[in-house]
Amino acid sequence: MLIKTHKITKDYGGNRILEDISAQVNPGEKIGLVGKNGIGKTTLIKLMTEELSPDEGYIETRNNINIGYLPQQPEFSSDDTLYDKLKQVFENIHVLEKELIRLENKMAEETNSEKLDNIMNKYSKIRDEFESKGGYQVDRNIRSVLKGLGFGDEEFSKPLNNFSGGEKTRALLAKKLLQRPNILILDEPTNYLDLDGLSWLEDYLTNYQENFIIITHDRYFLENTVNVIWELSEQGLTVYKGNYSSYIEQKKLLEERQEKEYEKQQKYIKKTEEFIRRNIEGQKTKQAQSRRKQLEKMTLTAKPQKDSSMNLSIDTDQRSGDETLILEKVSKSIKEQRLFPPLSCKIFRGEKIGIIGPNGAGKTSLLKIIADYDKSTTGEVKYGSGVLLGYLDQEQELLTPEYTLIEELRTEEPFGREEYVRSILGRFYFSAEQMTEYVSNLSGGEQVRLKLAKLFMRKPNLLLLDEPTNHLDIMGREALEDALLNFEGTLIIVSHDRYFLDKVANKIIYLSREEVDVFGGNYSEYMEKAQKLKDIKKEREKEEQKKEAGKKTARKANSTSTKTKSNKEKELQVDELMEQIDKLEAKKQDLEASLSDPELYKDGEKAKATNEAYQETLNLLEEKYQKLESLA
Incomplete structure (x- = not known):
């Protein structure tokens, strides 16, 4: 046992977030922590790292355990360069290196043979220690991790304070990986990684010899990296051995077994109550009384509570022409730096296209060009007949923070009746109380659902979605997948969610600074x-x-x-x-x-x-x- 939680409970402002949660991290376990947004996953992690204290219960940690924690929104600032900041991870090795240099200088100056032998013996011991701790591999390890997480050579000497928030998160992730703690805890580490970075991190964690706990909604990532799933729900914490697909299979079997046990007990109770009712005052009074006592002592099986799955949909009333979109030598440059080479292709009605590529390759720019929110540097975009476009942006710029949810939806249909607008919001899982709240108060996932509700009212036949699964939990992603699979129009998606792309896309456009590639098939193909x-x-x-x-x-x-x-x-x-x-x-x-x-x-x-x-x-x-x- 490395960490153990004993029936911990945590409240925030009168709201119970966690109740009676017991869990244990055992040697060799690589854990994926899953559950819907707001269920308390981050709170549980902060309790385990002792950033928070439980209101009830306690945490037990084995002595000399080193925990490395990457929060979802970390603070990581410094005037040091990126490389120098990460080199500080190996300060103990740097001390040995300086001592070796000092001893080398002394050996060069010493003339007394006895003293020289002593210096050489000391030098030999320190050199062995330096080598055993990986001193000769420090530079290679730092560069390998930084490049794996998407940093270029030119960024190594850039001051950390000059990086964006997402880049700082990747830099702190690099630091935690280089520290190699006994338990690595990562809260949504995939948010700022492109597909190459995701693949690299998967390989790194697959070969990681220590324990880790990861909070993520990335099902592809969970499938390839973990051997235990912790599912946090309203009913508590359930542990499943295996990766993501194994968890899904086990959960289904568990729910089926619980349902059968519950129904069996309910039938017995009903049959017994009927026997008691018919015989309590007859010849079988004693039997009836005995069975009544049995029922009173019986441990009742709780009725299985299944997650209330979303049922999103996006409909279209108007059919577009067969050729929905034509791109003719479309490219984009910023400050004379080309993002991607000229792209020419035809997009036909009903195609579901995923746009992939490294960060900075112009994926969002291409989507904005198609949506007519940006201009291409070269080439032309031609729309087919009857095209009605709907665009979901990544930055939430197309929402008005000071509007209520009802007011925001009315921008699509100004004269729509309030009852109708409320019914649409309800369909996208907004409560009656939320409908009069301001857009600025919504979480990231709620903002995505609100924009999908707006698209539902618009009824487009060409959907452009920029990272639509960002901020959505697994249940929300599955609901969106089902909605898009049933969508009868044409779909173009920018996404780094590989599970999502595999399920939805039937064509891939790959963008990079060097090339563009159009392929018929899903991501894995x-x-x-x-x-x-x-x-x-x-x-x-x-x-x-x-x-x-x-x-x-x-x-x-x-x-x-x-x-x-x-x-x-x-x-x-x-x-x-x-x-x-x-x-x-x-x-x-x-x-x-x-x-x-x-x-x-x-x-x-x-x-x-x-x-x-x-x-x-x-x-x-x-x-x-x-x-x-x-x-x-």
């Missing part, structure tokens, strides 16, 4: 294709090296072939082999061009056959080069 292309590129580089080696061998063979008749025969064989190799190289290039074409992967059988032909060609080339080398 796109990543599989991207990995194949990387493998092909590596194989191509190896083949180029082999080809160059073969040419050198051929030149050597040609230079000596005129000496004897046998050499002349070899020269003929070499010429024949070189001709065969040239043909195979040409075939290889043609196959590589086919494998690089995204259209190929729309036909699975054709893609498989092309890949098999490519592998066969590589094998033949290797055989020919080996024969060529044997003739040298």
